Amino acid sequence: MTVARPYSDTIWDEVETWSRDRIESFQLSALRRQLADVGKRSRHYARVFRETGFEPGDFRSLDDLSALPLTRKQDYVAGLAEEPPFGSLAAVDLKDAARVHFSSGTTARPAPVLWTKPDLDRWADVYARYLYAQGLRRGDVFQCMFNYAWFVGGLGATYGAERVGALVIPGSSGDTRRQIETIQQYGTKVVIGTPSFMAHLAETAEEMGFDLPSSTVEMVCVGGEPGASIPGTRERIERQWGAKMFDCYGALECQPIGWDTALQLGPQLAEDYIHTEILDPDTLKTVEDGQRGVLVLTHLDKQACPLVRWWTGDVVVRDRAGTPDGRTHARLVGGVLGRADDMLIIRGVNLFPTAVEDIVRAFPGTTNEYVLVIDDSVKDAKTGFLTGVKLRVERTDDAPADLEYALTARLREKLSVRFHVEVLPAGTLPRTVHKAKRVIQE
Amino acid sequence: MTVARPYSDTIWDEVETWSRDRIESFQLSALRRQLADVGKRSRHYARVFRETGFEPGDFRSLDDLSALPLTRKQDYVAGLAEEPPFGSLAAVDLKDAARVHFSSGTTARPAPVLWTKPDLDRWADVYARYLYAQGLRRGDVFQCMFNYAWFVGGLGATYGAERVGALVIPGSSGDTRRQIETIQQYGTKVVIGTPSFMAHLAETAEEMGFDLPSSTVEMVCVGGEPGASIPGTRERIERQWGAKMFDCYGALECQPIGWDTALQLGPQLAEDYIHTEILDPDTLKTVEDGQRGVLVLTHLDKQACPLVRWWTGDVVVRDRAGTPDGRTHARLVGGVLGRADDMLIIRGVNLFPTAVEDIVRAFPGTTNEYVLVIDDSVKDAKTGFLTGVKLRVERTDDAPADLEYALTARLREKLSVRFHVEVLPAGTLPRTVHKAKRVIQE
Structure with a gap:
């Protein structure tokens, strides 16, 4: 040089x-x-x-x-x-x-x-x-x-x-x-x-x-x-x-x-x-x-x-x-705020998985892991448009008893989208050492 | 430069x-x-x-x-x-x-x-x-x-x-x-x-x-x-x-x-x-x-x-x-002919695992894999000195029926050591992607 x-x-x-x-x-x-x-x-x-x-x-x-x-x-x-x-x-x-x-x-x-x-x-x-x-x-x-x-x-x-x-x-x-x-x-x-x-x-x-x-x-x-x-x-x-x-x-x-x-x-x-x-x-x-x-x-x-x-x-x-x-x-x-093509549109709201991640990771009682799930239960039967989204998270040992309720309310309040939160035991969701997949279709 | x-x-x-x-x-x-x-x-x-x-x-x-x-x-x-x-x-x-x-x-x-x-x-x-x-x-x-x-x-x-x-x-x-x-x-x-x-x-x-x-x-x-x-x-x-x-x-x-x-x-x-x-x-x-x-x-x-x-x-x-x-x-x-410290001494003969490998790999009917095994059956009960050595190899589909006998004879002839050859089905011995261990104690 x-x-x-x-x-x-x-x-x-x-x-x-x-x-x-x-x-x-x-x-x-x-x-x-x-x-x-x-x-x-x-x-x-x-x-x-x-x-x-x-x-x-x-x-x-x-x-x-x-x-x-x-x-x-x-x-x-x-x-x-x-x-x-x-x-x-x-x-x-x-x-x-x-x-x-x-x-x-x-x-x-x-x-x-x-x-x-x-x-x-x-x-x-x-x-x-x-x-x-x-x-x-x-x-x-x-x-x-x-x-x-x-x-x-x-x-x-x-x-x-x-x-x-x-x-x-x-x-x-x-x-x-x-x-x-x-x-x-x-x-x-x-x-x-x-x-x-x-x-x-x-x-x-x-x-x-x-x-x-x-x-x-x-x-x-x-x-x-x-x-x-x-x-x-x-x-x-x-x-x-x-x-x-x-x-x-x-x-x-x-x-x-x-x-x-x-x-x-x-x-x-x-x-x-x-x-x-x-x-x-x-x-x-x-x-x-x-x-x-x-x-x-x-x-x-x-x-x-x-x-x-x-x-x-x-x-x-x-x-x-x-x-x-x-x-x-x-x-x-603020870095990368989302992916234009990973963006979910839910009842007119643009939802980026990263926005969900932001809330989950700061929420007491959850581990680092989460996954968003799209299945028929969150789609309008006629149009196929999304009406909400499922979210799976893991609870830590010291999680509050009302974790599911409290997290659902927080997400709704912050993101104006209806979430179906499923709380799983810690260690249940797959760990990736390389690149995590955050939205899955079921 | x-x-x-x-x-x-x-x-x-x-x-x-x-x-x-x-x-x-x-x-x-x-x-x-x-x-x-x-x-x-x-x-x-x-x-x-x-x-x-x-x-x-x-x-x-x-x-x-x-x-x-x-x-x-x-x-x-x-x-x-x-x-x-x-x-x-x-x-x-x-x-x-x-x-x-x-x-x-x-x-x-x-x-x-x-x-x-x-x-x-x-x-x-x-x-x-x-x-x-x-x-x-x-x-x-x-x-x-x-x-x-x-x-x-x-x-x-x-x-x-x-x-x-x-x-x-x-x-x-x-x-x-x-x-x-x-x-x-x-x-x-x-x-x-x-x-x-x-x-x-x-x-x-x-x-x-x-x-x-x-x-x-x-x-x-x-x-x-x-x-x-x-x-x-x-x-x-x-x-x-x-x-x-x-x-x-x-x-x-x-x-x-x-x-x-x-x-x-x-x-x-x-x-x-x-x-x-x-x-x-x-x-x-x-x-x-x-x-x-x-x-x-x-x-x-x-x-x-x-x-x-x-x-x-x-x-x-x-x-x-x-x-x-x-x-x-x-x-x-001829490259590295053996390890001074991996050398086995069997009834006065210096045996390098690589010498065994040379014969096994050139022998028809065996796969690439082999392992030498030292256990009590090949030791003199009084002195603990080796009297022979066990050799595990794998047979290929087209291996001759007398593989065990023929290989034992070849090894004895070439290396002047008594081998107990065990022939296993192909795929039985552990494969290593990094460094293979060729002598094990049992």
């Missing part, structure tokens, strides 16, 4: 402090170069540009992006079928491809996404930027409990923490008891993994009689599944671990997207790495900062699998006012 | 072609620097040097090494107890430590071994050298089926293959069917993993009706457990995969040690990376090249956990005559 890292005691890269003007002029020139490249190297985008009459050379303003169609997951999947195995969106000669990771979706065939060596280098540097912003420092013991097989998180976090100069323990996402023993024995300061696995570890530590809050762990970094930004989850994990929890938001296709900094003000983006738009899910028009909308991403320099106007499906609120630590890049206030 | 890689169409690093004189003068100056460093930074070695009156400054000839005591596994373990958690052999300030991996021994607490960033860089370069020597090239699809959790193989192979410029699929050591589907779908050319897992994958491919020998796989690189060098194992894996098998010999403490090149003449060492001695296990005197002895290693530049005269316990035969491909570094003829 030719650039000095870290830039300061709290900031990894000078770019994090750029003025809005400088960010935007950088994005404009980066997009000009990137779109010209993508139009040449990706057969999918070459066709899209041709069909829409888009000329990368005519790209004059960031608003010109809106002339291009959105790229959705189904476009990616169609591209894979069109040009197996890596797809027509890929923009790389295989001799330059260095890594492939896969989607962990269980509903479809795992989709591959490629990286070149410069992509991996860039990826590691942004990971390092984010980990540094959360508080990771040279010499800190960093226990990586993201899975390394197929999944993007294990190697990403390892490369990033290594670049910061931390001591990486590659624990991966199994061996629960051994993870706890390792924390104890090696003085781990930072752990990273899915929120489900972090909750599972906390339960295991308790079973083992290990007092996690008094351990050396100061930072719990979570990502890889929705829910990290939910206050209920955050409060519970922070209490169980006696440590600060940081939301690490990313996706296979765009990795990482944005992470909490030490200020925990919501995931901070890297606007020199990705360009963002926030769109109304119905009109697909830009919404103002401060309004809810779907996050749409465009890579500024990804070589192997560049995405242009990638529809994340994640509902967010953007803020570009900067933060008190001198960082100027946009952040997502 | 300032040095050009690769050096030629077949050789990664010019150093592989150095003359014997140049290798030895390099080793001498490297050892002078290394031992001075180790004596300053490792408390264990500082004490050893003091107690033996060894002055790194007086180090004049490679033979001077023999003034120092051997370092054995028990010294490492004692060092861990003395200075937890990383031990008194470690020679690194924790702020410079970048990685820890762990021993996978199931009998003792996992022992940690550290790397600095320069160690990781050096490690990746030697891995790249070895993979290149086997035939891995830029753009080749490389499916890494070593485990990434705790173990040293997954990340090591990933970093090395990435440096060569291959496309790495991080599959890790589970998901057997998915590994086969991935080979099929992505045109994998090179696979790496333990010999047990490679055998297991071959069985799975057959169950799936996938014709592995006609697949894109050309190279099967195996390591992480003994047996890779055994002709019976090699022949079977090469037949099952329709590909060349390469022995990748390493250990957590010294990683990698030596790997087969494309010529398959036995693991080639990197003598600019480690210094080797071959010692008689009883007298601890140097044996001549061509004679069996135990491999003893000294790191020439490892920073974090440097080892001086490390007793591998592995019985080898060294050859320093060079190979027809222009490589000049020593190789281990």
Whole structure:
């Protein structure tokens, strides 16, 4: 690297402090170069540009992006079928491809996404930027409990923490008891993994009689599944671990997207790495900062699998006012607020599972686990529209006797939806170490 | 990197072609620097040097090494107890430590071994050298089926293959069917993993009706457990995969040690990376090249956990005559021939489990699996000395009716030991995906 890292005691890269003007002029020139490249190297985008009459050379303003169609997951999947195995969106000669990771979706065939060596280098540097912003420092013991097989998180976090100069323990996402023993024995300061696995570890530590809050762990970094930004989850994990929890938001296709900094003000983006738009899910028009909308991403320099106007499906609120630590890049206030496509519509109310999670996790007498169930009993017999939703939770030993009643009332009050709450004994619902499925059809 | 890689169409690093004189003068100056460093930074070695009156400054000839005591596994373990958690052999300030991996021994607490960033860089370069020597090239699809959790193989192979410029699929050591589907779908050319897992994958491919020998796989690189060098194992894996098998010999403490090149003449060492001695296990005197002895290693530049005269316990035969491909570094003829400490002594005969494996795997009608069993029935009632050994194997569907008799006779003839062979149905013995245990006490 030719650039000095870290830039300061709290900031990894000078770019994090750029003025809005400088960010935007950088994005404009980066997009000009990137779109010209993508139009040449990706057969999918070459066709899209041709069909829409888009000329990368005519790209004059960031608003010109809106002339291009959105790229959705189904476009990616169609591209894979069109040009197996890596797809027509890929923009790389295989001799330059260095890594492939896969989607962990269980509903479809795992989709591959490629990286070149410069992509991996860039990826590691942004990971390092984010980990540094959360508080990771040279010499800190960093226990990586993201899975390394197929999944993007294990190697990403390892490369990033290594670049910061931390001591990486590659624990991966199994061996629960051994993870706890390792924390104890090696003085781990930072752990990273899915929120489900972090909750599972906390339960295991308790079973083992290990007092996690008094351990050396100061930072719990979570990502890889929705829910990290939910206050209920955050409060519970922070209490169980006696440590600060940081939301690490990313996706296979765009990795990482944005992470909490030490200020925990919501995931901070890297606007020199990705360009963002926030769109109304119905009109697909830009919404103002401060309004809810779907996050749409465009890579500024990804070589192997560049995405242009990638529809994340994640509902967010953007803020570009900067933060008190001198960082100027946009952040997502409150993190990911829901999935545009997981949203349930119940008697006209938009219900995100994450909103339910928020309430359940903060509610006394429940464990970490819950699942929303859709079956015929909550559908209108004629129209099939939802009239309510079933919610299964687990009671703890010290749960109040009226848990079912009290939780139903709270949910109704907060969310204006009718819930059929089923309270089960602790340990009944399935635990996932990787990605939890929160809505099931029965 | 300032040095050009690769050096030629077949050789990664010019150093592989150095003359014997140049290798030895390099080793001498490297050892002078290394031992001075180790004596300053490792408390264990500082004490050893003091107690033996060894002055790194007086180090004049490679033979001077023999003034120092051997370092054995028990010294490492004692060092861990003395200075937890990383031990008194470690020679690194924790702020410079970048990685820890762990021993996978199931009998003792996992022992940690550290790397600095320069160690990781050096490690990746030697891995790249070895993979290149086997035939891995830029753009080749490389499916890494070593485990990434705790173990040293997954990340090591990933970093090395990435440096060569291959496309790495991080599959890790589970998901057997998915590994086969991935080979099929992505045109994998090179696979790496333990010999047990490679055998297991071959069985799975057959169950799936996938014709592995006609697949894109050309190279099967195996390591992480003994047996890779055994002709019976090699022949079977090469037949099952329709590909060349390469022995990748390493250990957590010294990683990698030596790997087969494309010529398959036995693991080639990197003598600019480690210094080797071959010692008689009883007298601890140097044996001549061509004679069996135990491999003893000294790191020439490892920073974090440097080892001086490390007793591998592995019985080898060294050859320093060079190979027809222009490589000049020593190789281990036939690979690891056995373990000095796993050796069973049966009525005066030294029996290595690997010698049994060699015969079993080449014997028609048996599967890949076997286990040696020691119980009272094979011990002299008075002295407790072994009079023979039990061997459990599995029969295939087309096994001859006299398998037990024929195998017993063959073993007796080849090894001069009395075997009690028990033939079990296929699938009865436990399969391991990681490291197989070949001798059990009952």
